[in-house]
Amino acid sequence: MKNKAITSRNEDFAQWYTDVVKAAKLADYTAVKGCIAIEPNGYAIWEKMQSILDNKFKELGHVNVQMPMLIPENLLRKEGELVQGFAPEVAWVTSGGSKLLDERLCIRPTSETLFCDYYSTHVKSYRDLPMLYNQWCNVLRWEKETRPFLRSREFLWQEGHTIHATKEEALEETKKIMDVYVWFHNHILAIPSITGIKTNKEKFAGAEFTLTNEALMYNGVCLQAGTSHYFGQKFSKAYDVKFSNKDNKEEYVYQTSWGTTTRMIGGLIMVHSDDYGLVLPPRIAPKQVVIIPIGSSDKVNLLVNDYKSKLDEAGIVSYVDDSVKSPGFKFAEAEVNGIPIRIEIGERDLENDNVVFVRRDTREKIIKNINDLDIVTYVKELLEFIQNDMYERAKKRRDELTFEAHNIEDFKSIISKTPGFIKADWCGNEECEVKLKEINGIKSRCILENEKCINGKCAICGKEAKHLVVWGIQY
């Protein structure tokens, strides 16, 4: 039976999304507009994302730090493009206690400026480089329209800021991190994505270029999932971050920054979940298995405890739902919360030495004979299978929603249905980007550097094309 609290996905996608967030108790609205309360179920997903990424960053030599939440106005204004990019959406602190401040402080929308300021006094020699810093923190951007996880004013993220002695090293870092994001999205979140470079119009304010990983939601809307920026010496010149190189010559550092956010929780929902609630890929699910005893005979309890302790030992995260609720309630709750595997153990099946497994993603019931079953091996295999199956399904959906456009009419007809990734040739001229956006709100997602143009003609103006670009409607 469909969950009564959840609007059907095909009926109203936006409402369905909000309903899943609330029904699965991931987050809720608060007294502050645009700032959500991330509830235990939602925060557990974020913690798992953090731990996986954090380990990866550390393997690559990064260390964590914490910078202030407030940025003095003059510091923010040193790099012109960054200020222009973020000025419309920063919040200001203008007084402390009862005293008006001489210089107002901005609440960080991103921390390039603070890292640069720090680096400027802490780098002396090429021997100090590279400095590979990352911070997990919250930032604030005064968005006008807000939605839980996808666009909140305050959000949690990770921002890496690195400085290097050479251009080559910084370029390599930019790419290396993008590889981490791609791996994370594909392998952990089971979200197939495309990777490319942002156009000048869409790149990060102040960056020389931005690498981006773009995901496609079930409804065909694009989501920018992770970005990695190469700054060259732009910021180091603005903030005077210099070092002495091997020839004892003063030189500006080469810099990168990169980040991913709690928005990906929203992405997980919009790629995988359904009308019954949340669906999580096993590798990111905070709880992978739920065991639901039905009735409470000794025989039932014995098997429940046996399975639970074996799963614990194998490092599979499971829990037993032995609350006083009815079995039906527990099934429904496990379902709405997206627990990948449900094990039902009741008297009726035990009579035939059977035990029931239910996959959350497909809701398929699998009956196994207890005597032929090695619980740990089976659950491990099933988790692995679900992970891959979910990825393949998401990939199929993405491929179905990947189109080619040869002219503006093509764009129009594609987005009149379910949109998606729209591949089209582009002349490289910003005017064409602007024109397309004005006509139907389509923006460039990224340039596919390694793919050839379709027919060599810009789909918007018809002139000679320079790049194959993926276009789409974005969150």
Place this chain on the structure above:
RNA sequence: CGGGGCAUAGUUCAGUUGGCAGAACACACGUUUUGGGAACGCGAGGUCACAGGUUCAAGUCCUGUUGCUCCGACCA
């Protein structure tokens, strides 16, 4: 910042011509239950968003304010 909608119990809402503040779900307690959101009984829960006005009488009518939400433009 423009355009809609909403505001009454924890939640979703009903509340007639202005006349005792209501239901369902959730919650507490009790009993019986337990294979897809259990049944019955009993109970607690309210500054009707805020301010002002009309009236013998306002949740209801009038004026203003605030908050939330949806749709656009801005954006991870």
